[in-house]
Amino acid sequence: MLQEFKEFALKGNVVDLAVGIIIGAAFGAIVSSLVDDIIMPPIGLLLGGIDFSELFVVLKGDGAYNTVAQAREAGAVTWNVGLFVNAVVKFVIVAFAVFLLVKGMNRLTRKQVEKPAEVPPPPADVQLLTEIRDLLKARSP
Numbered sequence: 001m002l003q004e005f006k007e008f009a010l011k012g013n014v015v016d017l018a019v020g021i022i023i024g025a026a027f028g029a030i031v032s033s034l035v036d037d038i039i040m041p042p043i044g045l046l047l048g049g050i051d052f053s054e055l056f057v058v059l060k061g062d063g064a065y066n067t068v069a070q071a072r073e074a075g076a077v078t079w080n081v082g083l084f085v086n087a088v089v090k091f092v093i094v095a096f097a098v099f100l101l102v103k104g105m106n107r108l109t110r111k112q113v114e115k116p117a118e119v120p121p122p123p124a125d126v127q128l129l130t131e132i133r134d135l136l137k138a139r140s141p
Contacts, residue, residue, distance in 0.1 A: 028094070035089045055082025 008014065036053065044050040056068050061076025071078045121127070 027097070028090075031090050031093050031097075035086055035093065039089060040086060050082075052082035052085050055085070056080045 040052045044052050054067050056071065057079040058065065058071060059077045059079055061071060061074060061078075063074065063076075065071035065074065065076060065078075068078060068080055068083070122130070
């Protein structure tokens with residue numbers, strides 16, 4: 001059983017999957033920073049200085065809270081609309097990046113499939129018989 005597990009774990013697909021997960025996690029961090037630090041601040045500024053990460057509605061709780069963290073500390077129930085909007089924007093960016101990746105892979109795969117396979121030359125005996133046939137055709141009237 002240990003040998004079977006070792007063979008499974010060291011197969012190329014498992015290693016490729018592990019590399020993909022690690023790169024995906026790093027890509028997720030980059031997308032999060034892109035959305036939270038680059039995209040959403042100008043959008044919030046254009047919409048009147050809204051900080052989307054702190055855009056929430058108090059569903060249950062007493063008092064006015066300036067941040068989601070303050071509301072959570074006080075035990076208030078909040079509807080975090082801004083965090084949801086940020087998550088949707090992150091999803092759209094990741095989905096678009098995956099779409100471009102799959103599209104590129106499909107294009108590479110299609111080019112390999114479209115490339116016609118070279119026909120191997122016939123065996124020596126078939127070539128010899130073909131030459132004899134052609135010579136006999138050329139001699140007969």
